[in-house]
Amino acid sequence: MNNKDIDFLPREQLRALQLERLQDTVRRSYEKVECFRRRMDEKGLKPSDVKDLKDLARLPFSYKQDLRDYYPYGLFAVPLDEVVRVHASSGTTGKRIVVGYTQNDLEMWADTTARMLTSLGVTEKDVVQVSFGYGLFTGGFGLHAGAEKVGATVIPMSSGNTPLQIQTMIDFGATVLCCTPSYAMYMAEEVGKMGVKDQLSLKVGIFGAEPWSENMRHKIEEGLGIKAYDIYGLSEVLGPGVSCECQAQAGMHVREDYFIAEIIDPETQEVLPEGSEGELVFTSLAKEAFPVIRYRTRDICRLIPEMCPCGRTHLRMAKPQGRTDDMMIIRGVNVFPSQIEEVLLRVCGDKITPNYQIVLDRVNHNDTFDINVEMSPSFFTDDIKSIECLERNIVESLRSALGIGAKVHLVNPNSIVRSEGKAKRVLDLRKDKI
16 A cells, blocks of 8 residues: 555545554553553553554543653663664753654654655655754654655755755755744745745745744745645654645644544543544554553644545644643633734734734732734834824734733834744743742
8 A cells, every 4th residue: 555545545444454553552552661551550451452443532641741750761662772763852841851763663754744745746856945953853854754755855954044044945946845834934034135035946835843823824825935834743742744734725634544633621531522622632553662642732623524625534633723731821811822823913914023922920919911013124113103003903802802901012123033943932920920
């Protein structure tokens, strides 16, 4: 069965393949991973109890904290001499998380990203500039291997040095760009300043690793002259390539031959009906070195069971609306940064850039909620009335969308620090205040 066939496999055959691989993954994890075996035993479960895909809901969850508790190799299911590569997080919020890959795992990873690229029309004739970070971060390597498997020419740029990034795109004739959406937006701004948009050969952009809105998608597409596609992945499950949009741009196809996705209520932990919004949970089906079973991603989204216009049979996931651990609680109201971005870009249009910063503080035991929004060069003005009018419109729109008031400050162009990786949107100063 070739790559294209598996993406169009009838649902009943796909479900049978999932069950076979799930049973094997549960058996191997029970035999090789002490943490999983202990949790199964606590529930009175054995691998032989998994007789149907519905039995997945009986299995224990796994968590990011597990990777810290068993740092560095305690969750590996193979001896270290069978692990040919490790990746890790930055560890900025505690011990870094470490994941491993056998040679078969790397080939599977390349297969997922190659199928993703193919679904977007990428062929051996394309030149793919990978501007995700390389190193311990999984971003660059996943797209790199997939592009090579397709037969495309790969430019392994990594992130940073934006003028060189743009010049390389022009000189090397890059047709595909892979990076974070915030970095793509930054490059689009610089392309506009340099006046070189007509020198680009770009057709396709593949962006992920952080939330981004539909309005931001349109701005990137306009700024770089491309079609911009959303990709989803996380190191704990694999890396980039777990799911991706097709050319229909109607949700991200989960590679269901390698992963099972569930949506649960984050509070009750119960599996929710198809189409419900809740927390996304993933189970890997073919990973050897580092299998995960019912991994709680903390991402809030929904699954789309209807057939995609492209004809692929794998379930799609909607764009995550935020993360349970990114959610801000402001005066008792739950707020996600993505909600704020959607309002800003919808209300302001070309009067602002997509660069903003949310600043939370606490004064006299009360939360303060400020948003700095960068004006675009075309709107930048000394007309105080025009600025105040736009600020009022944003405040009213945010109150309508969020149910809470904020102070909005329009700031000068290029005054908010740009990111060449993931954008840092929230500055929460309340953490050390009572």
